[in-house]
Amino acid sequence: MTPAGGALVWTASSEAGEDELDIHISATHLIDPAFSPTGGAIVLAVSIVRPDSIGTVRLSSRDPKVAPVIDYNFLTGSRDLRRMVEAVKLSRRIGRNELFGRVADSELLPGDQVTDDELDQIILDNLGSYEHPTSTAPMGGDHDEWAVVDSEGAVRGVEALRVVDASIFPEVPSTATNLTAIMTAEYIFQRVYGK
Structure with missing residues (x-):
C-alpha cells in the first residue's frame, strides 16, 4: 500500500x-x-x-x-x-x-x-515489542542500589568506562527512544567535556 x-x-x-x-x-x-x-x-x-x-x-x-x-x-x-x-x-x-x-x-x-x-x-x-529496550543499566544516585551508572554515565566501580545509551534511562520513557537517547548523550557530553 x-x-x-x-x-x-x-x-x-x-x-x-x-x-x-x-x-x-x-x-x-x-x-x-x-x-x-x-x-x-x-x-x-x-x-x-x-x-x-x-x-x-x-x-x-x-x-x-x-x-x-x-x-x-x-x-x-x-x-x-x-x-x-x-x-x-x-x-x-x-x-x-x-x-x-x-x-x-x-x-x-x-x-x-x-x-x-x-x-x-x-x-x-500475539505479544510483540517495538524493540526499544531501555533501563537495563539505570542511572542513579550514590545510594541507589539499582544504579549501574552515575549522572554522567560513569559505570560504578569501573574506571574510565561510560555507558551513554537508552540502557541508562532510570525509567522506561513513554516515547520513542531515539531522541531521548540523543538528548541524554548531549547532556552527558556537555557535563563531562564542557562543550
Missing part, C-alpha cells in the same frame, strides 16, 4: 496516574500483504508505554561473543495486562468506526468473532 502512512494516539487508561498517557496506538499499514485476503491491511498496534513489568538481562557466559539471556517479562506487572486489554478494546472500537468501515473489510486479528473474555489469551499469544 502506498504511500506509506501512519498515525499515533497517546491516551490514558482507566488506571493511569494523574496526567499520565499510558496507552499508545499506532496506525500503520506495515504488515505482510499475504496476511490479508484483500492484499492490504491497516494495523492498529497498541502498547502500554509505562509498563509496571520489569525484565532482566543476564550474562550466560564470560565469553563476550555469547548472547545474554533476556527475559522481557511482558505483562507480569499487576496492571499491565488489564491496561493492554483496555487498549485493544479501544483499538477495536476505533477500527469499527463508520469512517474505517468505508475502507476496511473485516477485523483480521483478534477477529470479529472474538469476545472480550477471550482477549487476555489472544494478547498473550
Whole structure:
C-alpha cells in the first residue's frame, strides 16, 4: 500500500496516574500483504508505554561473543495486562468506526468473532515489542542500589568506562527512544567535556 502512512494516539487508561498517557496506538499499514485476503491491511498496534513489568538481562557466559539471556517479562506487572486489554478494546472500537468501515473489510486479528473474555489469551499469544529496550543499566544516585551508572554515565566501580545509551534511562520513557537517547548523550557530553 502506498504511500506509506501512519498515525499515533497517546491516551490514558482507566488506571493511569494523574496526567499520565499510558496507552499508545499506532496506525500503520506495515504488515505482510499475504496476511490479508484483500492484499492490504491497516494495523492498529497498541502498547502500554509505562509498563509496571520489569525484565532482566543476564550474562550466560564470560565469553563476550555469547548472547545474554533476556527475559522481557511482558505483562507480569499487576496492571499491565488489564491496561493492554483496555487498549485493544479501544483499538477495536476505533477500527469499527463508520469512517474505517468505508475502507476496511473485516477485523483480521483478534477477529470479529472474538469476545472480550477471550482477549487476555489472544494478547498473550500475539505479544510483540517495538524493540526499544531501555533501563537495563539505570542511572542513579550514590545510594541507589539499582544504579549501574552515575549522572554522567560513569559505570560504578569501573574506571574510565561510560555507558551513554537508552540502557541508562532510570525509567522506561513513554516515547520513542531515539531522541531521548540523543538528548541524554548531549547532556552527558556537555557535563563531562564542557562543550
